[in-house]
Amino acid sequence: xxxxxxxxxxxxxLLDPKRDKHQNIIEPAMxxxxxxxxxxxxxxxGTIIKNISACDQRGFSKGQRxxxxxxxxxxxxVLNPGEVPPEGAVVWERMSIVDALEEIAQADxxxxxxxxxxxxxxxxxxxxxxxxxxxxxxxxxxIMSRFxxxxxxxxxPNG
Numbered sequence: 001x002x003x004x005x006x007x008x009x010x011x012x013x014l015l016d017p018k019r020d021k022h023q024n025i026i027e028p029a030m031x032x033x034x035x036x037x038x039x040x041x042x043x044x045x046g047t048i049i050k051n052i053s054a055c056d057q058r059g060f061s062k063g064q065r066x067x068x069x070x071x072x073x074x075x076x077x078v079l080n081p082g083e084v085p086p087e088g089a090v091v092w093e094r095m096s097i098v099d100a101l102e103e104i105a106q107a108d109x110x111x112x113x114x115x116x117x118x119x120x121x122x123x124x125x126x127x128x129x130x131x132x133x134x135x136x137x138x139x140x141x142x143i144m145s146r147f148x149x150x151x152x153x154x155x156x157p158n159g
Contacts, residue, residue, distance in 0.1 A: 003049065005107035007038035007115075011122050033126055036100050037092075040107065051092040054100035062099075067091045098127070105132050114142040 011030040018027035034057060040049040053066070066076035067089035076092070085091050101123060104110060111120045115138060123130050132138070145152070 002043040002109070003107045004041045004043045005038050005104045005110045006041070007036065007104050007112050007119070008117050009033050009036040009122060015118065015121055015125065025106050027092050029118065030122060031126065036097050038100060038104055040103065044110065050103070051090065052100045052103060053092040054097045054125075055094070056097050058073060060094065062094050062096055064094045065091055066094065101127060101130050105130060107132075107136060109137045109139060111139045111141060113140070115140045116143065 004090060006155050010033065012034055013030035015029060016123040017025045017029045020026050034055065036052070038050075038052040038054075040052070041047065042049055061078075065079040067079060069086065069089050072097055077089075081092070106108060106141045110132060117140075120138065
């Protein structure tokens, strides 16, 4: 089985400190990931292996599963242990950021938007042990889109 991880992380700032015109720091550099989400998929069958919702903040129930029903709003519905979600539900597993990174690291292909310039660097800044499995690939959809639409910065997304 060849696994694909589509992922994104959210942090508490930018990689480098934000400075004013006199080089005074007006916003410190990021120093933590506050959430991460991922979808793991079997690339050969297209089957979703797992949806991951990760966070290390107080009140986030690790080990819990929740689901969303398309078209019924953004609020997740918590699944009790052993409960089966309704037909069409998209189930997410809650876990720690470390556990999520360990799952993402084992994927054969990892895909993120702006992953090379931000997400991957942010993860390694906070979790320097993060090492994707040997021989795996990283794809960045921002870089890919710039090859497909090289003039988008001048013309905008609608041409």
